[in-house]
Amino acid sequence: MMVQYMDAMLQELNYYRDDYRQIKTVHIGGGTPSSLPIDILEKLLQRLSTLIDLKSLKEFGIEANPNDVTDEFVKLLMKYDVNRISLGVESSFQKHLIAMNRSHTVSQVNEAVSILHKNNFFNINLDFIYAWPTQTMEELKRDLHFAISLKPTHLSFYALILEPKTILFHEYQNHNLDLIDEETDASMYEYLLDELPNNGYHQYEISNFALPGFESKHNLAYWQLDEYLGIGMGAHSQIGSGRFHNFLKFKDYLESVKKTGRGIESMDPCDLIQETFIMGLRTMKGVDLDEFQNRFGVNPMIHYPRILKNIEENLLVIDNRYLRLTRKGMLLLNYVERSFI
Amino acid sequence: MSNQDLLKKRQKHIRNFSIIAHIDHGKSTLADRILETTSAVPMREMKNQLLDSMDLERERGITIKLNSVELQYKAKNGENYIFHLIDTPGHVDFTYEVSRSLAACDGAILVIDASQGIEAQTLANVYLALDNNLEIIPVINKIDLPNADPVKVIQEMEDTIGLDGKDAILASAKSGIGIVDILESVVKNVPAPNGDIDAPLQALIFDSYYDAYRGVIPLIRVVNGILRKGDKIKMMATKAEYEIIDLGVFTPKEEAREFLATGDVGFLTAAIKSIETIHVGDTVTHADEQAVIPLPGYRKLTPMVYCGIYPVDASDYSTLRESLDKLKLSDASLQYEPETSSALGFGFRVGFLGLLHMEIFQERLDREFNQNVIATAPSVNYRVVLTDKSIIDIDNPAMLPDLGRVHHIEEPYVKATIISPSEYVGNIMELCQRKRGTFKDMQYISVSRVELMYDIPLSEIIFDFFDKLKSSTKGYASLDYELSGYKESKLVKLDILLNGEPVDALAMIVHQEFAYERGSKMCSRLKNLIPKQLFEIPVQAAIGSKVIARSNIKAMRKDVLAKCYGGDISRKKKLLEKQKEGKKRMKSVGSVEIPQEAFMSVLSLDDDD
Numbered sequence: 001m002m003v004q005y006m007d008a009m010l011q012e013l014n015y016y017r018d019d020y021r022q023i024k025t026v027h028i029g030g031g032t033p034s035s036l037p038i039d040i041l042e043k044l045l046q047r048l049s050t051l052i053d054l055k056s057l058k059e060f061g062i063e064a065n066p067n068d069v070t071d072e073f074v075k076l077l078m079k080y081d082v083n084r085i086s087l088g089v090e091s092s093f094q095k096h097l098i099a100m101n102r103s104h105t106v107s108q109v110n111e112a113v114s115i116l117h118k119n120n121f122f123n124i125n126l127d128f129i130y131a132w133p134t135q136t137m138e139e140l141k142r143d144l145h146f147a148i149s150l151k152p153t154h155l156s157f158y159a160l161i162l163e164p165k166t167i168l169f170h171e172y173q174n175h176n177l178d179l180i181d182e183e184t185d186a187s188m189y190e191y192l193l194d195e196l197p198n199n200g201y202h203q204y205e206i207s208n209f210a211l212p213g214f215e216s217k218h219n220l221a222y223w224q225l226d227e228y229l230g231i232g233m234g235a236h237s238q239i240g241s242g243r244f245h246n247f248l249k250f251k252d253y254l255e256s257v258k259k260t261g262r263g264i265e266s267m268d269p270c271d272l273i274q275e276t277f278i279m280g281l282r283t284m285k286g287v288d289l290d291e292f293q294n295r296f297g298v299n300p301m302i303h304y305p306r307i308l309k310n311i312e313e314n315l316l317v318i319d320n321r322y323l324r325l326t327r328k329g330m331l332l333l334n335y336v337e338r339s340f341i
Numbered sequence: 342m343s344n345q346d347l348l349k350k351r352q353k354h355i356r357n358f359s360i361i362a363h364i365d366h367g368k369s370t371l372a373d374r375i376l377e378t379t380s381a382v383p384m385r386e387m388k389n390q391l392l393d394s395m396d397l398e399r400e401r402g403i404t405i406k407l408n409s410v411e412l413q414y415k416a417k418n419g420e421n422y423i424f425h426l427i428d429t430p431g432h433v434d435f436t437y438e439v440s441r442s443l444a445a446c447d448g449a450i451l452v453i454d455a456s457q458g459i460e461a462q463t464l465a466n467v468y469l470a471l472d473n474n475l476e477i478i479p480v481i482n483k484i485d486l487p488n489a490d491p492v493k494v495i496q497e498m499e500d501t502i503g504l505d506g507k508d509a510i511l512a513s514a515k516s517g518i519g520i521v522d523i524l525e526s527v528v529k530n531v532p533a534p535n536g537d538i539d540a541p542l543q544a545l546i547f548d549s550y551y552d553a554y555r556g557v558i559p560l561i562r563v564v565n566g567i568l569r570k571g572d573k574i575k576m577m578a579t580k581a582e583y584e585i586i587d588l589g590v591f592t593p594k595e596e597a598r599e600f601l602a603t604g605d606v607g608f609l610t611a612a613i614k615s616i617e618t619i620h621v622g623d624t625v626t627h628a629d630e631q632a633v634i635p636l637p638g639y640r641k642l643t644p645m646v647y648c649g650i651y652p653v654d655a656s657d658y659s660t661l662r663e664s665l666d667k668l669k670l671s672d673a674s675l676q677y678e679p680e681t682s683s684a685l686g687f688g689f690r691v692g693f694l695g696l697l698h699m700e701i702f703q704e705r706l707d708r709e710f711n712q713n714v715i716a717t718a719p720s721v722n723y724r725v726v727l728t729d730k731s732i733i734d735i736d737n738p739a740m741l742p743d744l745g746r747v748h749h750i751e752e753p754y755v756k757a758t759i760i761s762p763s764e765y766v767g768n769i770m771e772l773c774q775r776k777r778g779t780f781k782d783m784q785y786i787s788v789s790r791v792e793l794m795y796d797i798p799l800s801e802i803i804f805d806f807f808d809k810l811k812s813s814t815k816g817y818a819s820l821d822y823e824l825s826g827y828k829e830s831k832l833v834k835l836d837i838l839l840n841g842e843p844v845d846a847l848a849m850i851v852h853q854e855f856a857y858e859r860g861s862k863m864c865s866r867l868k869n870l871i872p873k874q875l876f877e878i879p880v881q882a883a884i885g886s887k888v889i890a891r892s893n894i895k896a897m898r899k900d901v902l903a904k905c906y907g908g909d910i911s912r913k914k915k916l917l918e919k920q921k922e923g924k925k926r927m928k929s930v931g932s933v934e935i936p937q938e939a940f941m942s943v944l945s946l947d948d949d950d
Contacts, residue, residue, distance in 0.1 A: 158903040182873075186898035207903045222910075236909045243910070268911045275910055278917070313875055334900040334920065335875070341914070341921045 005250065006040055008257040009232050010047050015261035016229055017051055019239060025059040025218040026052065029086065030232065034064035038072060045080040054081040059217040061086060061125075067104040069112035074119045084216070086125040086154075087112060092146035093139060096132055101167070113150045123214065125154035130188050131180045132160050133168075140188050141195075148199050153214035157192050158207050159185060186331055193327065206282045206325075206333055223279045225272060233263065243270040273298065277323075277340045281316075282333070286324025306339035348538055348567070348602045354420065355604040356531045357562065358478075359427040359442060361470060362452035363460035363819060367482040371452055371514035371523075375426060376593070378520050379412040409445075409548075409560055409606050411590040416528045424527065425606035427547070427562075429466075435694060436823060437642055438548070438674075440469045441622050444638055445547040445562035445606060448476040448531030450523060451504075455481045455489035455511075459497050459786060461760045461819035467502050477502075478526050479509040485516050493787065501786040534564075534604030541632040542566030542574075544601070544625040549616070551670035555586075557613040560606070561625055564636060567602045573628035574611070577635040581618035582628050583611035616670050642674045644692025645753070645824065646699055646803055647736040649680060649717035649846060650706075651688030653928060653937075657712065658687050664710035665689060668702065675702065680737065684844045684930040685715060690737055693719075696803055715928055717846045717940045721799045724751040724827050739845035741834045744885065750850075751827040753799040756781070759810065761818035763791045768813040776801035776809075777830075777852060796825060800850070835860055837867070838881040838888075839933045846930075846940055861890035863942070870939045873897035878933055 026048070033041065054060055061084035062077060069087070077085065089109050091097050097104065116124055126147050130140050147155055162169050162179065171177045180188075193203060201209035205223065208216065221228055230237045234248040246263035247253040253263045273296050280287035292300050300323070301307055307323065310316040315329035315336050329336050362368040412424040427446055429439045443449065449470040453463060470477055479498060481491045495506040510526060512519030536543075544561040552558055561568075568574070568588065575582045589597045590607040601607045613619060621642075624635035652661045669675050676692040693699040699719060706712045723735045726748045735741055741750075757778070759769055763785070770793075773780070778797040786792050797806070802822060810818050833856055837847035847867075851859050860882030867880050871894055878894040902916060927934040 159899075159901060161903060182898050189899060189901070206901060236911075238910075245909070245911070275914075278914065279910065331899045331901065332875070332897065334902055334917065335897065337917055338921050338924070341917045 001250070002036065002040055004254060005233075006044055008254050008263070010044070011257050012231050012262050013047070013051055016231075020052065020229055023052055024057065025061070025221060026054070026057055027059075027061045027063075027218045028082075029061070029063035030235070032065050032068070032088070033062055034068035034073065038076060042076055045076065045082075049080055057081070057083075059084055061216070061218055063088065064112075065102075065104055066109045066112040069115055071115060071119070074116055074121055078119065078121065084123045084125065084154075085116065085121065086127060086156075089126045089147070090129045091132070092143045096135065096139075099134075100129070100132070109150070113152075117151075122151075122153065124150075124152045125156060125216070126150060126152045127156045127158065129160055130157055130192070131185045133177050133179055135180060135188075137184065137188060137191070140191065144192065144195055148201075154208070154210040154216065155196065155201050156208050157196075159189065189331060193330070204284050206330060220283070223283050225275055225279055235263070236268075238270070241270055241272065243268040272296070273303065274340050277304070278337050281323070281325055281329075281336060284324060286319070286322040288321060289318070289323055290321045304340055310336055310339055345538065351423070352536075352538065352602065352604045353533045355423045355425070355534055356448065356527050357425045357427065357446045357534060357604065357606060358448040358450060358475075358527055358531050359429050359446045360450045360452055361429060361439075361443070361463075361466035362482075363454070363457070363462040363466075366452050366454040366457065366460075366463070367514050368452055371450070371480070371482065371512075371520075372426060372428065374514045374517060374520050375424075375524065376410065376412065378524065379414045379424065408593070409442075409591060410593045411596075411606065412592070414524055414528070417525060418528075422528055424524075425562075427606060435698070436465070436469070437640060437694075438621060439466065440473070440638070441545070441547040443469050443473045443475060444622075444636075445545055446473070446475055447534060448478065448527065450478045450480055450527070452480050452482045452514075453494055453498065455484045455491045455494055456486055458490075458494045458790060459501055459760065461758050461821035464501065464758065464760070464792070465821040476531050477504060478523065478530055479504050480512050480519070480523060481509050482512050482514055484511045485513040485518065497787040497790065501792070536563070536565040536603040538565070538567055538603040540565040541630050542568055542572075542625065542627045543632045543636055544568060545636050546576075546619060546621055546623045546625060548621060549619045549673060551616070551667075552610075555610045555612070557616050557619050557670065558608050558610050559613075559619050559625070560608050561601070562606045563601050563603050565603055565632070566627075567600055568609070568625070569600045574609075574625050575628040575631065576618055576620070577624040577626055577632070578620055578639055579618045579623060581613075581615075583613060586610045586612060616673055619673065621673060642694065644674075644676050644722075645695055645799060646693045646719045646721060647690055648693075648699060648719045649682060649685065649688055649715075649737065650677075650691050650703075651682065651685040651715045651717075651846075651928075653713045653715055653926060655686045660710075661689070661712055661714065664706060664712050665691070667710070668705060672702070674698070682717075682739065682846050684846045685717075685928060688715075692736065696807075713926065715846075715937050715940055718849065718942075719803050720850070721753050721803065723753075723832070723850060726751065735850075738834060738848045738850045741848075741850060744833075749829050750832045752830045752832060754796050754825050754828050755799050755802060755822040756825040757795045757797050757802065757820060757822040759793045759795070759818055759820050760786065761791060761793070761814050763789050765814040765818060766791055766793070769793055769810065769818060772806075772809055772813055773797060776804075776806055797822075798828075798830065798852075799824070833884050835863075836883045837863060838879075838883060839867075839871075839935070840878050840931060841881075842931050843883075844930055844935075856884060857889050860884075864890045864892040866942045867939055868892040868894050870942055871933065871935055872927075874932075874934065876932075 060082050062082050063086045066087050090100055090102055092106055094106055128143055162172060196209045200211055203209050204215045227239050233253045234246055236245045244264050244267045247256055247265045256263045276292060277287055289300055314326055315332055316323055317326050360368045360371055409425055409427040414422045414424050416422055427442050429442045451467060481494055483489060484491050491511055495509050498504050499506045510519050510522045543565045544563045546559045546561055548560040549557055570585055570588055572585045574585060587597060587610040588601050588607060589595050622639040626632040652658050665677055674694050677689045680688055680690040703716055720736055720738055725733050725735050727746050728748045761769055773795045776797055778795040781794040781796055783791060783793050807820060810820055831853040832850050833853050835849050835851050835856055836843045864880045864882050873895060875897055877896045880892045881888045882890040927936045
């Protein structure tokens with residue numbers, strides 16, 4: 001099955017080969033590519049290297065489980081010029097890792113980072129989840145200090161999102177679990193907003209923090225509505241003004257690639273004017289209003305009169321020619337974004 | 342034989358009857374079975390419960406609009422009979438409509454569930470039938486169910502209604518047991534119509550419905566005389582005159598007829614454009630040769646319960662008005678007039694026969710007319726006597742005049758009949774007391790079942806009485822009520838203030854004793870219902886200028902979707918759109934967004950938070 005899937009992805013990659021001549025970043029993620037058998041991963045990287053000049057990429061990243069990071073794995077990444085790794089650390093507490101159903105331990109995180117460092121692989125991002133049920137402020141503080149002690153170049157702190165159809169959601173609906181209250185959630189976020197910059201990690205997106213120069217170029221592409229191509233099951237793409245997504249089910253995806261060379265299930269509606277704000281305001285830089293007006297030929301303040309109201313409400317601010325979130329706005333991102341719906 | 346003689350002979354073979362029952366005792370199933378047995382409906386066309394034609398009726402298992410069907414039945418004596426089965430609504434809200442359709446009958450099949458026994462609406466319907474001098478055929482239904490106890494139920498029937506138990510037919514409509522016995526009993530016991538075909542025309546309007554092409558269509562029972570196509574007719578109460586275009590009966594399909602003679606039940610069409618001229622209970626007579634007096638029992642319907650109906654989006658006001666006009670065409674008892682609220686803008690005050698009627702109305706508005714509305718909490722009609730002794734009617738709490746001008750306030754009371762297993766009597770008495778009820782009477786209808794009579798303010802009934810009654814009797818008690826008159830009460834107006842501003846649509850009139858309790862519950866309820874906004878919102882309950890309770894809706898602190906999954910912008914947008922959609926169903930009052938439920942929340946104030 002793994003081989004079949006890999007072949008289908010490579011076929012899809014081949015289909016689009018004319019579309020990514022100008023490619024700047026590659027990211028292997030969405031799940032845990034690190035858990036692939038090493039020979040299959042090598043086959044993927046090897047094929048990629050024949051289609052793309054991997055050395056010229058500005059960023060070539062991969063996602064990994066901490067317990068999948070071995071010497072062999074890191075050496076393979078480096079052989080193919082992977083220059084960024086993202087580890088799903090999530091917590092520094094074993095009890096939370098167990099509750100999250102993660103397969104790694106806290107000591108495996110330490111080990112993974114030291115293997116990477118030993119191999120001179122320093123461009124490391126660590127993902128954390130906060131506002132996890134039962135998590136306390138003190139625990140978040142320890143998570144943060146644990147994260148910093150590992151000397152990553154980049155940190156992501158995502159507040160828990162309760163997704164329908166998950167075990168957690170089910171537990172919540174059955175009243176078996178209490179979510180963190182809004183006040184604590186907000187205080188936790190504010191703590192991160194203060195404490196991470198104090199340690200050199202400046203915030204450049206709503207949940208993302210980096211040492212100067214280590215912002216994720218790949219993620220910025222999403223937020224700035226650059227073109228991107230997703231390969232594989234359930235992947236999303238934006239090419240020109242066309243947006244589409246692939247089949248999510250293995251069988252459907254395989255069949256589609258076999259028939260058409262690619263896995264497209266359907267096109268998605270795309271409204272770049274609106275999305276420029278919805279995505280752009282996630283970044284701390286914000287949205288370049290002049291560029292917006294030049295690109296779309298509409299005055300943003302007239303097109304979206306609520307911008308002015310949000311400015312009055314102290315949620316948005318115009319800084320130079322950029323419209324960006326205030327600190328209060330960061331805590332109320334969804335509220336602000338609904339102004340553009 | 343002359344034509345007239347033939348018609349008189351035919352009249353002797355007509356049987357007009359209806360089926361009366363408490364809700365869920367099997368009335369509709371029995372109607373289906375009768376239609377099937379008399380072969381009015383071929384089996385393959387049989388939809389379950391054929392007489393209930395509105396979707397809503399079928400879903401809720403209750404009959405709202407009446408229907409009448411003409412059936413042919415060949416009796417065991419070899420003679421052919423014409424049956425008119427007239428359906429009646431089975432709910433307390435529609436007592437008057439039930440009484441009019443019973444007035445169109447000469448007999449009634451009384452269905453009693455063999456395990457449930459006599460219920461409040463069984464009694465209410467029996468009394469209505471007896472008022473109309475109907476011959477009653479008792480049927481003990483669902484005898485094949487494991488917990489059926491027909492002997493006990495027959496005993497109850499003998500004790501409470503005084504019917505002879507020997508006449509009771511044991512049946513199961515579902516399994517087809519006893520159906521022929523019932524039909525034979527109709528032939529034998531229900532008298533033929535006794536009207537005079539040679540007398541001036543008197544036909545009773547017992548229902549009407551609206552057809553987009555033919556206008557208002559009254560359903561009638563000809564009591565005396567004969568009605569022919571082309572006749573000029575007059576409505577005796579509303580004085581409106583029309584010319585008959587078509588006559589017919591339902592079999593249950595429409596079937597045109599040249600005439601409807603004494604004893605016949607059918608419909609007429611006359612290009613009637615205005616529902617106002619057709620009143621249930623009115624008498625149809627000939628325009629030139631008029632009957633001297635109308636048939637007895639006519640009454641103009643008065644609403645018992647009122648609520649405000651407002652469009653969520655103010656620009657929908659005119660389409661809301663159109664929808665109400667159309668609804669009125671098929672629901673003559675609906676009454677409404679324009680009303681303005683400073684919180685909700687332009688809307689209507691709508692009067693209903695009862696809470697169920699109100700619920701059905703709201704559902705039809707949503708389902709058939711796609712209207713997104715806000716309904717305010719229901720209110721009764723208060724009679725306010727001013728200091729200058731003049732009297733005004735107030736059906737909207739916000740309109741209550743300044744208390745300085747008020748001498749006293751009277752509120753409507755109902756006579757409530759509650760039937761329940763005797764073990765719950767204590768609970769019921771406690772509940773009735775809590776609802777300001779006055780005990781009137783109590784009697785055992787069998788060893789284990791009791792009938793209780795209370796005088797209770799109608800406002801307490803519409804509040805949550807029925808739910809509370811059900812929960813304090815494990816669902817076994819049944820309730821029936823009728824308006825008994827107005828009584829003076831110590832009532833005050835309770836204002837609700839959001840962000841310091843009174844919201845007129847949330848105002849309520851409550852008894853002085855309950856003001857504090859309901860005020861503080863309302864505050865905590867609203868605190869939970871109104872979503873957090875950017876700023877803190879004080880919620881206050883006040884009588885006049887005196888604040889008696891308060892709570893605070895804290896400011897929104899955090900609302901962030903932390904992650905945007907691998908370029909899946911669509912997912913993010915869908916979420917935002919869904920949130921925005923939720924906002925659309927809220928009403929902005931001043932700077933506060935209030936969800937629809939908030940306006941109805943007063944109804945559940947007695948629940949524990």
